[in-house]
Amino acid sequence: MKTQLALPITKVQNSRLPEIDFSNLVFGRTISDHMFVADYKDGEWSDLRIEPYGPLSLNPANATLHYGQSIFEGMKAYRNDDGKILVFRAEANWRRLNESAERMCMPELPEEIFMEGLTQLIDLDRDWVPSAKGASLYVRPYMFATDDYIGVKPSETYKFIIFTCPVGNYYSKPVSVKVETKFTRANEGGTGAAKTAGNYAASLYPALQAQKAGYDQLLWTDGKSHSKIEESGTMNVMFKINGKLITAPTNTGTILKGITRDSVIQLAKEWNDPLEERFLTVSELETALIDGTLDEAFGTGTAATIAHIQRINVNGKDYILPAKSEDAFSYRVLAELDGIKYGHAADQHGWIISI
Numbered sequence: 588m589k590t591q592l593a594l595p596i597t598k599v600q601n602s603r604l605p606e607i608d609f610s611n612l613v614f615g616r617t618i619s620d621h622m623f624v625a626d627y628k629d630g631e632w633s634d635l636r637i638e639p640y641g642p643l644s645l646n647p648a649n650a651t652l653h654y655g656q657s658i659f660e661g662m663k664a665y666r667n668d669d670g671k672i673l674v675f676r677a678e679a680n681w682r683r684l685n686e687s688a689e690r691m692c693m694p695e696l697p698e699e700i701f702m703e704g705l706t707q708l709i710d711l712d713r714d715w716v717p718s719a720k721g722a723s724l725y726v727r728p729y730m731f732a733t734d735d736y737i738g739v740k741p742s743e744t745y746k747f748i749i750f751t752c753p754v755g756n757y758y759s760k761p762v763s764v765k766v767e768t769k770f771t772r773a774n775e776g777g778t779g780a781a782k783t784a785g786n787y788a789a790s791l792y793p794a795l796q797a798q799k800a801g802y803d804q805l806l807w808t809d810g811k812s813h814s815k816i817e818e819s820g821t822m823n824v825m826f827k828i829n830g831k832l833i834t835a836p837t838n839t840g841t842i843l844k845g846i847t848r849d850s851v852i853q854l855a856k857e858w859n860d861p862l863e864e865r866f867l868t869v870s871e872l873e874t875a876l877i878d879g880t881l882d883e884a885f886g887t888g889t890a891a892t893i894a895h896i897q898r899i900n901v902n903g904k905d906y907i908l909p910a911k912s913e914d915a916f917s918y919r920v921l922a923e924l925d926g927i928k929y930g931h932a933a934d935q936h937g938w939i940i941s942i
Contacts, residue, residue, distance in 0.1 A: 591703065591707075592635065592699065592700075592703040592707075594623075594635055594636060594637055594703065594704070594707055595635075595636045595637070596621075596636070596637045596638075596707075596711065597636070597637070597638045597639060598620075598621070598639070598711075599620045599621065599639045599640075602620050603620060604620065604714055604715065607715075607753065609717050609719065609722070609753065610719070612717070612722065612753055612754055612755040614725070614752075614754045614755065614757055614890070615725070615752055615754065616752075617752055617753055617754075618640050618750055618751070618752055619640065619712040619715040619724070619750065619751040619752065619753065620639065620640060620711075620712055620715070621637050621638065621639060621640055621708060621711055621712055621750075622637070622638065622639075622640045622708070622748055622749060622750040623635075623636075623637050623704035623705070623707070623708040623748065623749040623750075624636055624637075624638060624746065624747070624748050625696075625700055625704065625746070625747045625748075626733075626744070626745070626746055626747075627694050627744060627745040627746070627747070628743070628744045630694075632694075632696065632697065632700055632747070635700060635703075635704065637704075637707060637708055637711060640750055643746075646735040648735045648736060648737050649732070649733065649734075649735060650732040650733070650734040650735075650736060650742045651731040651732045651733070651742075653737060654732070654739060655783070655784055655785045655788070656691055656692070656693065656731065656732035656741065656742055657691075657729065657730070657731040657732070657783060657784040657785075658684065658687040658688060658691055658693065658729065658730050658731075658781065658782055658783050658784070659727060659728065659729035659730075659782055659783075659784070660680045660683065660684050660726075660727070660728045660729070660782060661680075661725065661726070661727060661782075661888075661889040661890060662674065662675065662676070662677060662680045662725075662726045662728070662846075662889055663675055663723040663724065663725055663726060663889060663928070664709050664716055664723060664724040664726060664751075664942070665716070665723050665724070665928045665929050665930075666716045666717065666718045666929075667929055667930030667931075668929075668930065668931075669930070671930070671941050671942065672709055672710070672713050672716050672724075672941070672942040673928060673929070673930055673939050673940070673941055673942075674705070674706070674709065674726075674939065674940040674941075674942065675927070675928050675938055675939060676846050676850065676938045677701075677702065677705060677940050678698075678702075679846045679849070680728065680846065681696070681698055681701040681702065683782065683844060683846065684696060684701070684728060684730070684782075686780075686781070686844075687781040687782045687783055688730065690778060690780070690781040690783070691778070691781060691783055692741035693730055693732070693741070693742075693745060694745060696730065696747055700747075701728065702940075704747075704749055705726065705728070705749055706940065706942055708749055708751065709724065709726070709751065709942055710942050712724075712751060713942065715751060715753050716753065717753045717754075717755075719755070721755060721756050722753065722754065722755050722756075723753075723754060723928075724751050724752070724753055724754070725751065725752045725753075725754045725889075725890070726749065726751050727749065727750055727751070727752070728747070728748070728749045729747070729748055729749075730745055730746070730747045730748075731745065731746060732744070732745055733745055733746050754890075757821075757890040757891045757892075757894070758803070758891050758894050760897075761894075761895040761896060761897035761898075762803040762804060762886070762894050762895070762896055762897065762898075763801065763802045763803050763804075763896075763897060763898035763899075763900075764802055764803065764804045764805065764806050764819060764896055764898070764899055764900070765797045765800065765802040765804075765805055765806065765899075765900040766805075766806045766808065766816070766869055766872070766899070766900060766901045766902070767793055767797070767805040767806060767807055767808060767813075768808055768813040768869070768902075769793070769813070770792070770793035771807075771810035771813075772786065772789065772790050772807040772810075772817065772818075772841075773786065773807075773810065773817070773840075773841040773842070774810035774811070774841065775810075775811075775839055775840055775841055776840065777840070777841070779839075779840060779841035779842060779843070780837065780840045780841065780842060780843060780844060781843075782843060790805075790807075790820055793805060794820050802898075802900060804819045804820040804821065804822075804886070805819065805820050806818075806819055806824060806899070807819065807820070808869060809841065809866070810841070813869070814868050814869055814870070815835070815866035815867070815868055815869070816835060816866065816867045816868070816869065816872060817835050817841060817842050817866075818835060818842050818843065818845075819886050821886070821888055821890060821891065822845065822847075822886035822887055822888030822890075822891055822894060823835070823842070823843065823845040823847070823848040823886065823887045823888065824884070824885070824886050824887070824896075825848075825851065825883075825884070825885055825886075825887060825917075826867055826872065826875070826881060826883070826884050827881070827882040827883040827884075827916055827917075828867075828871075828875045828880050828881055828882065829875075829880050829882075830861060830882065831861040831862070831863060832855055832860060832861065832862045832863070832916065833862075833863050833865060833867045834848065834852070834862075834863075834864055835864070835865070835866050835867070836864045836865060836866070845887055845888060846889065847887040847888050847889055847892060847893075847924070848887045848888075850887075850924060850936075850938070851887050851893075851920050851924075852864070853936065854920055854923055854924075855916070855920070858919075860916060869901060869902075872899070872901060873901045873902065876899060876901065876906040877906075881908065882911075882915070883895075883908070883911060883915055883916060883917050884896040884899060884908060885917040892921060892924060892925070893917055893920060893921040893924070895911075895917055896908065927939065
């Protein structure tokens with residue numbers, strides 16, 4: 588039997604849990620009592636511990652504040668009917684974190700540190716995992732540079748932290764999106780495939796303009812020609828046209844390798860649903876909207892799981908997608924994923940860690 592890492596644990600003196608209104612959770616605003624912390628220096632990870640969640644002390648010359656050497660992950664834990672906590676695809680998040688770390692010249696994080704920090708933290712704060720339908724515990728692992736040095740070079744020291752947030756649904760209704768053909772999220776050779784802070788900073792301004800115009804998210808297009816759909820602001824995106832699922836490939840280095848995306852693709856293949864991993868062009872999308880062959884459009888991501896798209900703006904014109912029945916693919920796959928995550932369906936893929 589594998590030996591558990593002996594993590595020093597400093598508990599909060601007074602939990603904030605009694606103050607929390609679990610019926611009114613704003614996504615990302617309510618933070619649980621504790622966090623897992625590890626420091627990297629002299630070529631190794633050390634000083635692993637769990638401590639009360641609280642402010643960090645940073646030097647004004649901190650490298651991350653100046654040069655953006657920061658990566659993160661997003662994952663969720665769920666409470667099943669027996670009170671056990673189920674964590675979805677943690678190993679995939681650990682692998683992707685290290686892929687981002689390599690691209691950003693950051694040290695690899697050993698699997699044991701990631702998994703032990705994650706599971707022991709969630710176990711300690713297990714009462715923070717909501718039990719309401721659609722609610723979950725959002726988990727944020729992240730790593731950032733800690734050198735106090737003003738110079739453009741990779742840091743020699745880093746901090747890795749995991750904290751958690753009880754959350755409700757990210758989207759309470761179907762979303763509206765706008766195809767973006769001016770601004771660019773990522774170009775080939777850039778950091779688009781890494782889950783790094785700078786990618787999101789670059790997207791804020793165009794996303795804000797879209798929100799001011801009444802849209803929830805953008806549909807980003809490729810940086811060279813703005814003719815191919817890549818992904819949305821907080822999620823990968825899929826379209827079902829003439830009965831066939833179409834989603835952008837992730838081998839260009841411009842698109843995040845979404846774990847929910849991967850899960851949906853695996854299920855689609857098992858169900859023998861026609862699927863193409865290719866770029867959908869803006870003109871194809873517009874034609875499908877005009878002639879009515881776009882059956883479904885939806886986003887896939889940890890926060891949203893499956894976000895149904897109701898309105899799409901292409902070249903300045905809005906198109907409204909008709910409502911779908913619960914036997915539509917996006918509803919079926921959402922039900923299957925939720926069933927696995929909440930323990931109502933068999934986990935045939937080894938996606939779940941039980942705590």
